[in-house]
Amino acid sequence: MSFRDLVSGMDDAVFGALSDAAVVDGRAVSGMFNDPYLSPMLGALKTDLREPTLALRSRDASGIRNGSVVEIVESGGRYTVTSVERDGTGITTLVLRPQTMPPGRLPLVYIPFVLSATLADAWFSYMRALFP
Numbered sequence: 001m002s003f004r005d006l007v008s009g010m011d012d013a014v015f016g017a018l019s020d021a022a023v024v025d026g027r028a029v030s031g032m033f034n035d036p037y038l039s040p041m042l043g044a045l046k047t048d049l050r051e052p053t054l055a056l057r058s059r060d061a062s063g064i065r066n067g068s069v070v071e072i073v074e075s076g077g078r079y080t081v082t083s084v085e086r087d088g089t090g091i092t093t094l095v096l097r098p099q100t101m102p103p104g105r106l107p108l109v110y111i112p113f114v115l116s117a118t119l120a121d122a123w124f125s126y127m128r129a130l131f132p
Helices: 003-018 117-130
Strands: 020-024 027-034 053-057 069-072 078-086 091-098
Touching: 003 027, 003 053, 020 053
Parallel strands: none
Antiparallel strands: 020 027, 020 069, 027 053, 053 091, 069 078, 078 091
């Protein structure tokens, strides 16, 4: 068995255990969804907030392009692909932009400086009031 076959088997096991079900342009795929917006909701304030991403095997990413529509099955969130990033190792990361704001989620805002805890709490309370 070649090294490539071993890595492919490992990818199958990892994606089988950790992946989220998604639908991209009407086609079912499995990938690892990451939504950094959830970090502030859990109490960790990061100043380098990024877009949500879906990492999937490159063989499953064929035909996906900027503008493709992604729906994460479990959360029901709908996203538009803004970038398709192939890393050359068989994994492709889709950078996403939300089409709809899931409940309890704040809109994308880049914070270019470190906020004090008090100011951050006030800012998030204000944003939650604007986007319930």
